[in-house]
Amino acid sequence: MSRRGDDVHVAVVCDPAGPxxxxxxxxLARHEIDAARWFAPGDVDDLVRALRGGGTWRTIxxxxxxxxxxxxxxxGPAACWVxxxxxxxxxxxxxxxxxxxxxxxxEAWSAWRRRQRRRQAVAGVLLSLLALAAAFLLLMIxx
Amino acid sequence: xxxxxxxxxxxxxxxxxxxxxxxxxxxGWAWRPDAGRLPSAARQINRVLTNVILAxxxxxxxxxxxxxPTTYYGQFFPDTGRAAEALFxxxxxxxxxxxxYLAWLVSDNxxxxxxxxxxxLLRRLLSVPLNAVLVALMEELLFRGVLxxxxxxxxxxxxxxxVGVLIFAAxxxxxxxxxxxxxxxxxxxxxxxxxxxxxxxxxxxxxGIHAGGVLVLMMMRPFIRYTGPAWLVGASIFPYxxxxxxxxxxxxxxxxxWAFGGRS
Numbered sequence: 001m002s003r004r005g006d007d008v009h010v011a012v013v014c015d016p017a018g019p020x021x022x023x024x025x026x027x028l029a030r031h032e033i034d035a036a037r038w039f040a041p042g043d044v045d046d047l048v049r050a051l052r053g054g055g056t057w058r059t060i061x062x063x064x065x066x067x068x069x070x071x072x073x074x075x076g077p078a079a080c081w082v083x084x085x086x087x088x089x090x091x092x093x094x095x096x097x098x099x100x101x102x103x104x105x106x107e108a109w110s111a112w113r114r115r116q117r118r119r120q121a122v123a124g125v126l127l128s129l130l131a132l133a134a135a136f137l138l139l140m141i142x143x
Numbered sequence: 144x145x146x147x148x149x150x151x152x153x154x155x156x157x158x159x160x161x162x163x164x165x166x167x168x169x170x171g172w173a174w175r176p177d178a179g180r181l182p183s184a185a186r187q188i189n190r191v192l193t194n195v196i197l198a199x200x201x202x203x204x205x206x207x208x209x210x211x212p213t214t215y216y217g218q219f220f221p222d223t224g225r226a227a228e229a230l231f232x233x234x235x236x237x238x239x240x241x242x243x244y245l246a247w248l249v250s251d252n253x254x255x256x257x258x259x260x261x262x263x264l265l266r267r268l269l270s271v272p273l274n275a276v277l278v279a280l281m282e283e284l285l286f287r288g289v290l291x292x293x294x295x296x297x298x299x300x301x302x303x304x305x306v307g308v309l310i311f312a313a314x315x316x317x318x319x320x321x322x323x324x325x326x327x328x329x330x331x332x333x334x335x336x337x338x339x340x341x342x343x344x345x346x347x348x349x350x351g352i353h354a355g356g357v358l359v360l361m362m363m364r365p366f367i368r369y370t371g372p373a374w375l376v377g378a379s380i381f382p383y384x385x386x387x388x389x390x391x392x393x394x395x396x397x398x399x400x401w402a403f404g405g406r407s
Contacts, residue, residue, distance in 0.1 A: 042258070074370055117372070123250035124371050128387040131242035136394045139235055143402040 010036040020062040027091040048076030056085045063092040078106035146293020160192045219346040232351025240359040252371025259365045271361045279354035287340040308333035328384025331392040342403040
Protein backbone atom coordinates (compact mmCIF):
# COMPACT_ATOMS: atom_id res chain seq x y z
CA MET A 1 0.00 0.00 0.00
CA SER A 2 1.51 3.31 -1.04
CA ARG A 3 1.97 6.15 1.44
CA ARG A 4 -0.63 8.92 1.39
CA GLY A 5 -0.64 12.60 2.22
CA ASP A 6 -1.50 13.96 5.65
CA ASP A 7 -5.12 14.64 4.65
CA VAL A 8 -5.94 10.94 4.53
CA HIS A 9 -8.16 9.77 7.40
CA VAL A 10 -7.29 6.38 8.82
CA ALA A 11 -9.99 4.22 10.37
CA VAL A 12 -9.34 0.94 12.15
CA VAL A 13 -12.22 -1.50 12.62
CA CYS A 14 -11.15 -3.57 15.60
CA ASP A 15 -11.95 -3.94 19.27
CA PRO A 16 -9.03 -2.06 20.97
CA ALA A 17 -9.06 -4.66 23.78
CA GLY A 18 -9.61 -7.65 21.50
CA PRO A 19 -7.20 -10.49 20.71
CA UNK A 20 -6.05 -9.04 17.36
CA UNK A 21 -5.60 -5.47 18.60
CA UNK A 22 -1.85 -5.91 19.12
CA UNK A 23 -1.40 -7.18 15.56
CA UNK A 24 -3.32 -4.14 14.29
CA UNK A 25 -1.15 -1.78 16.37
CA UNK A 26 1.97 -3.44 14.99
CA UNK A 27 0.59 -2.97 11.47
CA LEU A 28 -0.05 0.73 12.16
CA ALA A 29 3.51 1.14 13.51
CA ARG A 30 4.98 -0.75 10.54
CA HIS A 31 3.17 1.60 8.15
CA GLU A 32 4.11 4.67 10.23
CA ILE A 33 0.49 5.59 10.93
CA ASP A 34 0.40 7.81 13.99
CA ALA A 35 -3.27 8.82 14.15
CA ALA A 36 -6.15 6.47 13.49
CA ARG A 37 -9.77 6.41 14.61
CA TRP A 38 -10.76 3.07 16.11
CA PHE A 39 -14.23 1.63 15.57
CA ALA A 40 -15.49 -1.52 17.28
CA PRO A 41 -16.79 -4.09 14.74
CA GLY A 42 -20.32 -3.40 16.03
CA ASP A 43 -19.92 0.32 15.30
CA VAL A 44 -19.26 0.07 11.57
CA ASP A 45 -22.41 2.21 11.10
CA ASP A 46 -20.47 5.09 12.70
CA LEU A 47 -17.57 4.52 10.28
CA VAL A 48 -19.99 4.54 7.34
CA ARG A 49 -21.38 7.86 8.56
CA ALA A 50 -17.82 9.23 8.78
CA LEU A 51 -17.07 7.99 5.23
CA ARG A 52 -20.18 9.75 3.97
CA GLY A 53 -18.85 12.94 5.55
CA GLY A 54 -16.28 13.05 2.74
CA GLY A 55 -12.51 13.05 2.53
CA THR A 56 -10.07 10.30 1.63
CA TRP A 57 -10.22 7.27 3.89
CA ARG A 58 -7.92 4.37 4.48
CA THR A 59 -9.87 1.68 6.36
CA ILE A 60 -7.87 -1.02 8.11
CA UNK A 61 -9.49 -4.32 9.12
CA UNK A 62 -7.88 -7.14 11.13
CA UNK A 63 -8.80 -9.63 8.40
CA UNK A 64 -11.12 -10.22 5.47
CA UNK A 65 -13.63 -12.04 7.69
CA UNK A 66 -14.34 -8.90 9.76
CA UNK A 67 -14.99 -6.86 6.63
CA UNK A 68 -17.17 -9.60 5.10
CA UNK A 69 -19.20 -9.84 8.31
CA UNK A 70 -19.96 -6.10 8.16
CA UNK A 71 -20.96 -6.53 4.52
CA UNK A 72 -23.30 -9.50 5.17
CA UNK A 73 -24.73 -7.66 8.15
CA UNK A 74 -25.83 -4.83 5.86
CA UNK A 75 -23.89 -2.14 7.72
CA GLY A 76 -23.77 0.58 5.11
CA PRO A 77 -24.10 0.15 1.34
CA ALA A 78 -21.42 -1.87 -0.43
CA ALA A 79 -20.68 1.23 -2.53
CA CYS A 80 -18.95 2.70 0.54
CA TRP A 81 -16.07 0.26 0.15
CA VAL A 82 -15.51 0.65 -3.59
CA UNK A 83 -15.59 4.44 -3.56
CA UNK A 84 -12.50 5.95 -5.17
CA UNK A 85 -11.71 7.85 -1.96
CA UNK A 86 -11.88 4.75 0.25
CA UNK A 87 -9.38 1.91 0.42
CA UNK A 88 -9.73 -1.35 2.31
CA UNK A 89 -6.70 -3.05 3.90
CA UNK A 90 -6.45 -6.30 5.83
CA UNK A 91 -3.85 -6.70 8.57
CA UNK A 92 -3.73 -10.51 8.49
CA UNK A 93 -2.73 -11.90 5.14
CA UNK A 94 -2.49 -15.53 4.17
CA UNK A 95 -6.18 -15.74 3.27
CA UNK A 96 -7.42 -16.16 -0.31
CA UNK A 97 -9.28 -12.88 -0.05
CA UNK A 98 -7.23 -9.79 -0.83
CA UNK A 99 -8.25 -6.11 -0.99
CA UNK A 100 -8.22 -6.43 -4.79
CA UNK A 101 -11.30 -8.66 -4.54
CA UNK A 102 -13.30 -6.01 -2.65
CA UNK A 103 -14.89 -4.21 -5.67
CA UNK A 104 -16.17 -7.37 -7.37
CA UNK A 105 -17.46 -8.78 -4.12
CA UNK A 106 -19.14 -5.52 -3.11
CA GLU A 107 -20.83 -5.26 -6.52
CA ALA A 108 -22.16 -8.82 -6.36
CA TRP A 109 -23.38 -8.22 -2.83
CA SER A 110 -25.18 -4.99 -3.90
CA ALA A 111 -27.10 -6.84 -6.62
CA TRP A 112 -28.07 -9.59 -4.19
CA ARG A 113 -29.06 -7.01 -1.57
CA ARG A 114 -31.41 -5.23 -4.01
CA ARG A 115 -33.26 -8.49 -4.64
CA GLN A 116 -33.22 -9.26 -0.93
CA ARG A 117 -34.72 -5.86 -0.01
CA ARG A 118 -37.66 -6.47 -2.33
CA ARG A 119 -38.30 -9.84 -0.69
CA GLN A 120 -37.88 -8.28 2.74
CA ALA A 121 -40.43 -5.53 1.98
CA VAL A 122 -43.02 -7.96 0.56
CA ALA A 123 -42.62 -10.35 3.51
CA GLY A 124 -42.73 -7.40 5.90
CA VAL A 125 -46.00 -6.10 4.41
CA LEU A 126 -47.67 -9.54 4.43
CA LEU A 127 -46.62 -10.51 7.95
CA SER A 128 -47.43 -7.01 9.27
CA LEU A 129 -50.95 -7.30 7.87
CA LEU A 130 -51.33 -10.65 9.62
CA ALA A 131 -50.02 -9.17 12.88
CA LEU A 132 -52.37 -6.18 12.62
CA ALA A 133 -55.35 -8.42 11.90
CA ALA A 134 -54.47 -10.67 14.84
CA ALA A 135 -54.09 -7.74 17.27
CA PHE A 136 -57.27 -6.07 15.98
CA LEU A 137 -59.38 -9.22 16.31
CA LEU A 138 -57.98 -10.11 19.73
CA LEU A 139 -58.90 -6.69 21.07
CA MET A 140 -62.36 -6.88 19.50
CA ILE A 141 -62.96 -10.21 21.23
CA UNK A 142 -61.51 -9.11 24.57
CA UNK A 143 -63.63 -6.00 24.96
CA UNK B 144 -57.92 30.00 25.64
CA UNK B 145 -55.91 30.10 28.89
CA UNK B 146 -54.84 26.47 28.38
CA UNK B 147 -53.62 27.13 24.84
CA UNK B 148 -51.75 30.28 25.87
CA UNK B 149 -50.14 28.52 28.82
CA UNK B 150 -49.00 25.54 26.73
CA UNK B 151 -47.66 27.80 23.97
CA UNK B 152 -45.66 29.70 26.56
CA UNK B 153 -43.74 26.54 27.51
CA UNK B 154 -41.35 26.60 24.51
CA UNK B 155 -40.81 30.30 25.09
CA UNK B 156 -39.92 29.67 28.74
CA UNK B 157 -37.64 26.76 27.76
CA UNK B 158 -35.92 28.89 25.14
CA UNK B 159 -35.45 31.78 27.56
CA UNK B 160 -34.13 29.57 30.35
CA UNK B 161 -31.72 27.79 28.06
CA UNK B 162 -30.43 30.97 26.51
CA UNK B 163 -29.82 32.46 29.95
CA UNK B 164 -27.78 29.36 30.80
CA UNK B 165 -25.88 29.57 27.52
CA UNK B 166 -25.20 33.22 28.13
CA UNK B 167 -23.98 32.46 31.68
CA UNK B 168 -21.58 29.85 30.27
CA UNK B 169 -20.46 32.18 27.47
CA UNK B 170 -21.95 30.06 24.67
CA GLY B 171 -23.89 32.81 22.87
CA TRP B 172 -27.56 32.53 21.88
CA ALA B 173 -29.58 29.85 20.10
CA TRP B 174 -32.75 30.27 18.05
CA ARG B 175 -34.27 27.05 19.30
CA PRO B 176 -33.93 24.95 22.46
CA ASP B 177 -30.97 22.61 22.06
CA ALA B 178 -29.55 21.25 25.31
CA GLY B 179 -26.77 19.57 23.30
CA ARG B 180 -24.97 22.90 23.04
CA LEU B 181 -24.80 23.32 26.83
CA PRO B 182 -21.88 22.13 28.98
CA SER B 183 -22.77 19.16 31.20
CA ALA B 184 -23.19 21.21 34.41
CA ALA B 185 -25.54 23.62 32.65
CA ARG B 186 -27.38 20.67 31.11
CA GLN B 187 -28.27 19.40 34.59
CA ILE B 188 -29.61 22.82 35.55
CA ASN B 189 -31.51 22.97 32.25
CA ARG B 190 -33.10 19.59 33.00
CA VAL B 191 -34.26 20.80 36.41
CA LEU B 192 -35.51 24.04 34.84
CA THR B 193 -37.49 22.11 32.21
CA ASN B 194 -39.16 20.00 34.90
CA VAL B 195 -39.93 23.10 36.97
CA ILE B 196 -41.53 24.80 33.94
CA LEU B 197 -43.64 21.73 33.15
CA ALA B 198 -44.66 21.21 36.78
CA UNK B 199 -45.39 24.93 37.10
CA UNK B 200 -47.70 24.75 34.08
CA UNK B 201 -49.52 21.70 35.43
CA UNK B 202 -50.02 23.29 38.86
CA UNK B 203 -50.57 26.82 37.56
CA UNK B 204 -53.39 26.03 35.12
CA UNK B 205 -55.95 24.82 37.69
CA UNK B 206 -54.96 27.68 40.00
CA UNK B 207 -55.63 30.16 37.16
CA UNK B 208 -59.12 28.66 36.93
CA UNK B 209 -59.60 29.07 40.67
CA UNK B 210 -59.46 25.31 41.34
CA UNK B 211 -57.13 23.23 43.46
CA PRO B 212 -54.92 21.02 41.22
CA THR B 213 -56.22 17.89 43.00
CA THR B 214 -59.82 18.87 42.31
CA TYR B 215 -59.14 19.78 38.68
CA TYR B 216 -57.11 16.69 37.74
CA GLY B 217 -59.25 14.48 40.00
CA GLN B 218 -62.14 14.82 37.53
CA PHE B 219 -60.02 13.03 34.90
CA PHE B 220 -59.32 10.06 37.17
CA PRO B 221 -62.81 8.80 38.01
CA ASP B 222 -62.91 5.88 40.39
CA THR B 223 -65.35 2.97 40.36
CA GLY B 224 -63.14 0.53 38.53
CA ARG B 225 -62.17 2.88 35.70
CA ALA B 226 -58.47 2.51 36.55
CA ALA B 227 -58.62 -0.85 34.73
CA GLU B 228 -58.88 1.18 31.50
CA ALA B 229 -55.22 2.09 31.93
CA LEU B 230 -54.29 -1.60 32.04
CA PHE B 231 -56.47 -2.31 29.02
CA UNK B 232 -54.83 0.54 27.08
CA UNK B 233 -51.33 -0.58 28.03
CA UNK B 234 -52.10 -4.20 27.12
CA UNK B 235 -53.50 -3.10 23.75
CA UNK B 236 -50.38 -1.06 22.91
CA UNK B 237 -48.08 -3.89 24.02
CA UNK B 238 -50.07 -6.42 21.96
CA UNK B 239 -49.85 -4.40 18.73
CA UNK B 240 -46.16 -3.58 19.13
CA UNK B 241 -45.18 -7.11 20.18
CA UNK B 242 -46.93 -8.69 17.19
CA UNK B 243 -45.46 -6.14 14.78
CA TYR B 244 -41.92 -6.62 16.10
CA LEU B 245 -42.42 -10.38 15.77
CA ALA B 246 -43.58 -9.99 12.14
CA TRP B 247 -40.61 -7.73 11.35
CA LEU B 248 -38.17 -10.06 13.06
CA VAL B 249 -39.41 -13.04 11.03
CA SER B 250 -39.29 -11.06 7.77
CA ASP B 251 -35.78 -9.67 8.60
CA ASN B 252 -36.98 -6.08 8.76
CA UNK B 253 -35.49 -5.75 12.24
CA UNK B 254 -32.63 -7.70 13.78
CA UNK B 255 -32.24 -8.66 17.37
CA UNK B 256 -28.82 -7.75 18.75
CA UNK B 257 -27.58 -6.40 22.07
CA UNK B 258 -26.34 -2.85 21.58
CA UNK B 259 -25.25 -1.97 25.14
CA UNK B 260 -22.81 -3.45 27.65
CA UNK B 261 -24.57 -5.79 30.14
CA UNK B 262 -24.31 -3.47 33.16
CA UNK B 263 -25.55 -0.42 31.25
CA LEU B 264 -28.28 -2.52 29.67
CA LEU B 265 -29.51 -3.73 33.07
CA ARG B 266 -29.58 -0.17 34.43
CA ARG B 267 -31.49 0.98 31.35
CA LEU B 268 -34.03 -1.85 31.52
CA LEU B 269 -34.66 -1.38 35.24
CA SER B 270 -35.41 2.32 34.75
CA VAL B 271 -37.75 1.80 31.79
CA PRO B 272 -41.05 0.90 33.59
CA LEU B 273 -40.97 3.92 35.91
CA ASN B 274 -39.85 6.24 33.10
CA ALA B 275 -42.63 4.98 30.83
CA VAL B 276 -45.27 5.75 33.47
CA LEU B 277 -43.79 9.18 34.28
CA VAL B 278 -43.48 10.21 30.61
CA ALA B 279 -47.04 9.07 29.88
CA LEU B 280 -48.43 10.73 33.01
CA MET B 281 -46.69 14.05 32.39
CA GLU B 282 -47.54 14.24 28.66
CA GLU B 283 -51.15 13.18 29.15
CA LEU B 284 -51.72 15.65 32.01
CA LEU B 285 -50.27 18.43 29.86
CA PHE B 286 -51.60 17.66 26.38
CA ARG B 287 -54.93 16.09 27.28
CA GLY B 288 -55.64 17.24 30.87
CA VAL B 289 -54.69 20.87 30.27
CA LEU B 290 -54.54 21.57 26.52
CA UNK B 291 -57.31 19.40 25.05
CA UNK B 292 -59.67 19.82 28.03
CA UNK B 293 -59.21 23.60 27.73
CA UNK B 294 -59.69 23.56 23.95
CA UNK B 295 -62.88 21.48 24.28
CA UNK B 296 -64.37 24.24 26.48
CA UNK B 297 -63.63 26.81 23.79
CA UNK B 298 -63.90 25.05 20.41
CA UNK B 299 -66.05 22.37 18.79
CA UNK B 300 -64.70 18.83 19.42
CA UNK B 301 -63.29 18.36 15.87
CA UNK B 302 -61.52 21.73 15.99
CA UNK B 303 -60.26 21.20 19.54
CA UNK B 304 -58.95 17.73 18.71
CA UNK B 305 -57.27 18.98 15.50
CA VAL B 306 -55.46 21.79 17.34
CA GLY B 307 -54.58 19.46 20.23
CA VAL B 308 -53.15 16.86 17.85
CA LEU B 309 -51.05 19.36 15.90
CA ILE B 310 -49.58 20.93 19.04
CA PHE B 311 -48.84 17.48 20.52
CA ALA B 312 -47.06 16.41 17.32
CA ALA B 313 -45.17 19.69 16.89
CA UNK B 314 -43.99 19.60 20.52
CA UNK B 315 -41.85 16.56 19.66
CA UNK B 316 -39.85 18.71 17.22
CA UNK B 317 -39.13 21.71 19.44
CA UNK B 318 -35.55 20.55 19.93
CA UNK B 319 -33.37 19.57 16.97
CA UNK B 320 -34.07 15.93 16.08
CA UNK B 321 -32.48 13.44 13.68
CA UNK B 322 -35.69 12.72 11.75
CA UNK B 323 -38.54 14.97 10.65
CA UNK B 324 -40.35 12.44 8.45
CA UNK B 325 -41.76 10.93 11.67
CA UNK B 326 -44.19 13.89 12.01
CA UNK B 327 -47.21 12.08 10.42
CA UNK B 328 -46.61 9.24 12.90
CA UNK B 329 -46.82 11.69 15.78
CA UNK B 330 -50.03 13.11 14.27
CA UNK B 331 -51.56 9.61 14.09
CA UNK B 332 -50.49 8.95 17.68
CA UNK B 333 -51.94 12.31 18.77
CA UNK B 334 -55.27 11.48 17.11
CA UNK B 335 -55.46 8.17 19.00
CA UNK B 336 -54.62 9.74 22.36
CA UNK B 337 -56.92 12.76 21.92
CA UNK B 338 -59.85 10.61 20.78
CA UNK B 339 -59.45 8.11 23.61
CA UNK B 340 -59.46 11.00 26.09
CA UNK B 341 -62.56 12.49 24.47
CA UNK B 342 -64.42 9.18 24.20
CA UNK B 343 -63.58 7.93 27.68
CA UNK B 344 -63.81 11.34 29.37
CA UNK B 345 -60.84 10.33 31.53
CA UNK B 346 -57.07 10.10 31.43
CA UNK B 347 -56.83 6.43 32.45
CA UNK B 348 -57.04 5.07 28.91
CA UNK B 349 -54.66 7.50 27.11
CA UNK B 350 -52.14 7.16 29.94
CA GLY B 351 -52.31 3.36 29.66
CA ILE B 352 -51.87 3.36 25.87
CA HIS B 353 -49.06 5.92 26.07
CA ALA B 354 -47.22 4.13 28.89
CA GLY B 355 -47.60 0.71 27.21
CA GLY B 356 -46.17 2.10 23.97
CA VAL B 357 -43.23 3.86 25.63
CA LEU B 358 -42.52 0.74 27.70
CA VAL B 359 -42.18 -1.53 24.64
CA LEU B 360 -40.25 1.01 22.56
CA MET B 361 -37.72 1.75 25.31
CA MET B 362 -37.35 -1.92 26.28
CA MET B 363 -36.73 -2.95 22.68
CA ARG B 364 -34.46 -0.05 21.77
CA PRO B 365 -31.20 -1.61 23.10
CA PHE B 366 -31.95 -4.87 21.27
CA ILE B 367 -33.34 -3.85 17.91
CA ARG B 368 -31.60 -2.77 14.73
CA TYR B 369 -33.84 -1.70 11.85
CA THR B 370 -32.79 -3.30 8.57
CA GLY B 371 -36.01 -2.88 6.57
CA PRO B 372 -37.15 0.18 4.64
CA ALA B 373 -37.99 3.11 6.94
CA TRP B 374 -41.21 3.87 5.00
CA LEU B 375 -42.46 0.42 6.04
CA VAL B 376 -41.20 -0.17 9.60
CA GLY B 377 -40.02 3.26 10.81
CA ALA B 378 -36.74 3.63 12.68
CA SER B 379 -35.24 3.83 16.16
CA ILE B 380 -38.03 4.49 18.69
CA PHE B 381 -40.47 5.44 15.94
CA PRO B 382 -41.94 2.18 14.56
CA TYR B 383 -45.30 3.98 14.53
CA UNK B 384 -43.98 6.45 11.94
CA UNK B 385 -43.71 3.85 9.15
CA UNK B 386 -46.68 2.84 6.98
CA UNK B 387 -47.38 -0.27 9.08
CA UNK B 388 -47.06 1.64 12.35
CA UNK B 389 -49.55 4.26 11.21
CA UNK B 390 -51.93 1.52 10.04
CA UNK B 391 -51.60 -0.01 13.53
CA UNK B 392 -52.49 3.33 15.13
CA UNK B 393 -55.59 3.57 12.92
CA UNK B 394 -56.59 -0.02 13.80
CA UNK B 395 -56.05 0.66 17.51
CA UNK B 396 -58.13 3.84 17.24
CA UNK B 397 -60.98 1.76 15.75
CA UNK B 398 -60.58 -0.79 18.56
CA UNK B 399 -60.85 1.99 21.11
CA UNK B 400 -63.87 3.52 19.38
CA TRP B 401 -65.64 0.17 19.61
CA ALA B 402 -64.76 -0.14 23.26
CA PHE B 403 -65.25 3.45 24.44
CA GLY B 404 -66.73 5.50 21.59
CA GLY B 405 -70.28 5.60 22.88
CA ARG B 406 -69.47 6.64 26.42
CA SER B 407 -68.99 10.43 26.09
